[in-house]
Amino acid sequence: xxxxxxxxxxxxxxxxxxxxxxxxxxxxxxxxxxxxxxxxxxxxxxxxxxxxxxxxxxxxxxxxxxxxxxxxxxxxxxxxxxxxxxxxxxxxxxxxxxxxxxxxxxxxxxxxxxxxxxxxxxxxxxxxxxxxxxxxxxxxxxxxxxxxxxxxxxxxxxxxxxxxxxxxxxxxxxxxxxxxxxxxxxxxxxxxxxxxxxxxxxxxxxxxxxxxxxxxxxxx
Amino acid sequence: xxxxxxxxxxxxxxxxxxxxxxxxxxxxxxxxxxxxxxxxxxxxxxxxxxxxxxxxxxxxxxxxxxxxxxxxxxxxxxxxxxxxxxxxxxxxxxxxxxxxxxxxxxxxxxxxxxxxxxxxxxxxxxxxxxxxxxxxxxxxxxxxxxxxxxxxxxxxxxxxxxxxxxxxxxxxxxxxxxxxxxxxxxxxxxxxxxxxxxxxxxxxxxxxxxxxxxxxxxxx
Amino acid sequence: xxxxxxxxxxxxxxxxxxxxxxxxxxxxxxxxxxxxxxxxxxxxxxxxxxxxxxxxxxxxxxxxxxxxxxxxxxxxxxxxxxxxxxxxxxxxxxxxxxxxxxxxxxxxxxxxxxxxxxxxxxxxxxxxxxxxxxxxxxxxxxxxxxxxxxxxxxxxxxxxxxxxxxxxxxxxxxxxxxxxxxxxxxxxxxxxxxxxxxxxxxxx
Amino acid sequence: xxxxxxxxxxxxxxxxxxxxxxxxxxxxxxxxxxxxxxxxxxxxxxxxxxxxxxxxxxxxxxxxxxxxxxxxxxxxxxxxxxxxxxxxxxxxxxxxxxxxxxxxxxxxxxxxxxxxxxxxxxxxxxxxxxxxxxxxxxxxxxxxxxxxxxxxxxxxxxxxxxxxxxxxxxxxxxxxxxxxxxxxxxxxxxxxxxxxxxxxxxxx
Numbered sequence: 001x002x003x004x005x006x007x008x009x010x011x012x013x014x015x016x017x018x019x020x021x022x023x024x025x026x027x028x029x030x031x032x033x034x035x036x037x038x039x040x041x042x043x044x045x046x047x048x049x050x051x052x053x054x055x056x057x058x059x060x061x062x063x064x065x066x067x068x069x070x071x072x073x074x075x076x077x078x079x080x081x082x083x084x085x086x087x088x089x090x091x092x093x094x095x096x097x098x099x100x101x102x103x104x105x106x107x108x109x110x111x112x113x114x115x116x117x118x119x120x121x122x123x124x125x126x127x128x129x130x131x132x133x134x135x136x137x138x139x140x141x142x143x144x145x146x147x148x149x150x151x152x153x154x155x156x157x158x159x160x161x162x163x164x165x166x167x168x169x170x171x172x173x174x175x176x177x178x179x180x181x182x183x184x185x186x187x188x189x190x191x192x193x194x195x196x197x198x199x200x201x202x203x204x205x206x207x208x209x210x211x212x213x214x215x216x217x218x219x220x
Numbered sequence: 221x222x223x224x225x226x227x228x229x230x231x232x233x234x235x236x237x238x239x240x241x242x243x244x245x246x247x248x249x250x251x252x253x254x255x256x257x258x259x260x261x262x263x264x265x266x267x268x269x270x271x272x273x274x275x276x277x278x279x280x281x282x283x284x285x286x287x288x289x290x291x292x293x294x295x296x297x298x299x300x301x302x303x304x305x306x307x308x309x310x311x312x313x314x315x316x317x318x319x320x321x322x323x324x325x326x327x328x329x330x331x332x333x334x335x336x337x338x339x340x341x342x343x344x345x346x347x348x349x350x351x352x353x354x355x356x357x358x359x360x361x362x363x364x365x366x367x368x369x370x371x372x373x374x375x376x377x378x379x380x381x382x383x384x385x386x387x388x389x390x391x392x393x394x395x396x397x398x399x400x401x402x403x404x405x406x407x408x409x410x411x412x413x414x415x416x417x418x419x420x421x422x423x424x425x426x427x428x429x430x431x432x433x434x435x436x437x438x439x440x
Numbered sequence: 441x442x443x444x445x446x447x448x449x450x451x452x453x454x455x456x457x458x459x460x461x462x463x464x465x466x467x468x469x470x471x472x473x474x475x476x477x478x479x480x481x482x483x484x485x486x487x488x489x490x491x492x493x494x495x496x497x498x499x500x501x502x503x504x505x506x507x508x509x510x511x512x513x514x515x516x517x518x519x520x521x522x523x524x525x526x527x528x529x530x531x532x533x534x535x536x537x538x539x540x541x542x543x544x545x546x547x548x549x550x551x552x553x554x555x556x557x558x559x560x561x562x563x564x565x566x567x568x569x570x571x572x573x574x575x576x577x578x579x580x581x582x583x584x585x586x587x588x589x590x591x592x593x594x595x596x597x598x599x600x601x602x603x604x605x606x607x608x609x610x611x612x613x614x615x616x617x618x619x620x621x622x623x624x625x626x627x628x629x630x631x632x633x634x635x636x637x638x639x640x641x642x643x644x
Numbered sequence: 645x646x647x648x649x650x651x652x653x654x655x656x657x658x659x660x661x662x663x664x665x666x667x668x669x670x671x672x673x674x675x676x677x678x679x680x681x682x683x684x685x686x687x688x689x690x691x692x693x694x695x696x697x698x699x700x701x702x703x704x705x706x707x708x709x710x711x712x713x714x715x716x717x718x719x720x721x722x723x724x725x726x727x728x729x730x731x732x733x734x735x736x737x738x739x740x741x742x743x744x745x746x747x748x749x750x751x752x753x754x755x756x757x758x759x760x761x762x763x764x765x766x767x768x769x770x771x772x773x774x775x776x777x778x779x780x781x782x783x784x785x786x787x788x789x790x791x792x793x794x795x796x797x798x799x800x801x802x803x804x805x806x807x808x809x810x811x812x813x814x815x816x817x818x819x820x821x822x823x824x825x826x827x828x829x830x831x832x833x834x835x836x837x838x839x840x841x842x843x844x845x846x847x848x
Binding site for chain 2 (some may be wrong): 453454466470478489505525556566572595
């Protein structure tokens with residue numbers, strides 16, 4: 001979706017302002033949001049793409065005026081309610097009103113965390129067929145504007161680029177975020193000239209690379 | 221600039237929600253912001269394009285979480301300070317600290333308002349030369365991404381369309397908003413297919429028209 | 441953000457605006473009587489009844505309709521509506537095959553002399569963002585259903601041209617006079633987010 | 645918005661988060677010890693010192709450097725850094741002719757096993773919006789000046805591939821051992837918004 005998350009090339013947000021000696025978390029509430037998001041995600045009731053969509057579908061005014069963990073918190077609340085873990089009333093009161101929902105597995109324990117984190121969640125899958133493109137091929141990105149999740153950012157649409165890496169087939173987020181399954185698709189890294197993306201006044205030496213799935217691309 | 225004002229095609233803002241029996245103003249403060257903006261603009265210290273840029277250069281988080289007259293108010297405050305009418309301290313306190321600045325003309329009186337509004341501020345100017353395009357011509361819009369004011373919205377860049385009206389030469393906002401003068405340029409209404417703008421899943425009957433100046437266009 | 445929160449933000453704004461007005465009066469930049477006159481003009485004198493008269497005349501008078509379509513600025517000025525934010529008018533006509541709809545994606549451009557000041561929704565992010573990418577979805581929210589075969593023409597007011605939609609004359613209005621017809625022409629029908637009223641109905 | 649306003653928003657958030665944590669514990673969904681372990685992992689165990697060891701080894705060991713560039717996931721895992729948000733690693737190398745810089749315009753993708761959790765600025769609108777359209781302007785704000793003739797390569801992490809920048813080995817470090825070299829490798833140098841430190845300097 002063309003939501004507030006699609007920030008590439010937008011303007012007016014101000015300077016970057018890196019923080020000196022920044023701590024990993026700013027206060028306990030950030031620790032709690034981070035840990036709760038990971039711990040609840042571990043039940044597997046939503047995948048990473050559904051999690052991203054929960055964040056990017058927040059109203060743009062809210063998304064842009066929230067800190068990042070505020071965005072995570074708002075999205076976690078949405079996901080908990082949508083998946084029957086809690087009700088809006090419970091979130092407002094902090095008190096249990098409904099019985100807990102049945103759990104697909106036991107809650108995460110401290111002991112299993114190192115192994116689970118080390119395993120991660122690889123996104124590569126069996127290839128659905130031969131790759132359409134190879135390194136060096138010129139491609140053109142499609143102009144799509146779905147209301148659903150996509151990783152083809154606005155600034156990368158309808159642009160000509162060149163394949164520079166082929167990564168095998170990966171979970172296709174446009175399907176996965178809608179609960180339509182992994183739908184594995186070939187994933188490529190595509191190289192775009194800054195001039196193609198932003199106009200002729202850009203430095204001709206500069207390039208942007210993005211990881212794009214085959215359904216985003218047509219031969220140029 | 222690719223600021224928060226550039227809303228065409230963005231998503232997540234919710235339903236339109238028209239208000240039944242909507243009053244012209246919602247409370248005195250809206251009346252005041254409206255009237256003060258017009259009255260102060262009347263001194264001619266900034267033009268309409270500079271006024272628009274003052275609004276669209278507000279931080280996106282602020283722009284999107286403000287009501288429209290809140291945006292006008294924030295922009296008016298910026299313009300007043302930038303043009304020496306008031307200082308930040310004065311705006312904060314509401315009390316005069318500095319002497320008034322010298323005025324290019326007497327303040328607006330009630331009596332002259334009907335004539336001034338009736339006169340308006342036409343934007344047409346003497347043509348800089350012959351028009352490059354005529355009705356029926358196919359054009360392609362440029363891909364520009366200036367940090368300064370432009371009326372070539374992001375969704376209209378790098379798209380093919382057709383000239384359907386020729387309006388003569390008008391003040392060119394990209395120059396005017398920077399205080400670089402009227403720089404009159406031919407103005408055209410351009411017709412774009414919804415499919416060209418948004419992709420092949422759109423209704424083939426639908427079109428968007430926009431008013432675009434000659435420097436935005438190249439022959440297709 | 442909570443409703444309370446919104447309210448306190450608004451009262452804070454109202455206080456700051458009041459302070460600004462006092463300051464600008466104290467500094468001698470603005471005359472309170474002029475401010476009142478500006479507000480009064482757009483609150484009571486200029487509004488969509490002006491545009492309704494233009495449309496009703498176009499419905500009644502084929503010569504005027506032709507003039508309106510070929511030179512809207514002059515045709516509208518002939519009825520006494522002209523000036524600020526209507527300096528360069530274009531009238532676009534709905535037909536059984538074409539439905540027109542006006543937006544300003546970049547700010548709030550709107551033909552003041554014929555429609556007055558725009559409603560909040562016209563200036564707000566939902567309408568401005570969606571009118572150009574999903575005009576039929578927006579129209580549906582206004583209760584307007586357009587056939588798939590009918591062309592939807594969106595006009596994004598990106599320059600100083602201001603658009604007035606001439607809605608279709610409703611069936612059953614054949615014998616009505618110009619004044620009666622004007623009562624059928626709603627603000628929304630002249631933006632393109634509504635239709636003219638059928639005789640006997642009322643609406644915004 | 646005022647600073648006070650921001651603070652009250654934040655304390656309101658903190659209260660709501662606390663309530664959520666209590667609720668999820670009460671409902672038996674989460675174990676407080678597991679939450680502590682998750683926080684502790686990323687606060688004390690996983691961080692940019694991991695990535696610095698990878699870079700220092702690549703600087704010191706030509707075979708490892710080759711492996712890192714051809715199969716970063718395996719080469720990095722060989723040092724014990726793997727898993728969540730580092731499942732598919734790619735290492736990109738700075739040279740006198742190429743400067744690499746990583747961003748995630750759409751969210752906050754970042755190679756956790758080698759760099760830990762991303763700093764606030766990396767996840768924030770200013771960096772995400774500007775890194776792809778004005779990388780040199782962003783670099784200048786970090787005090788990094790890149791020659792006009794040098795290519796700037798921005799990597800927008802739009803999929804599950806995670807990028808690690810191998811900064812240039814600083815002059816004067818020729819005789820240093822791997823452990824000493826690692827101390828020169830800053831977090832920002834591995835994102836591409838900084839350079840490796842010169843021997844004797846300190847930085848973030």
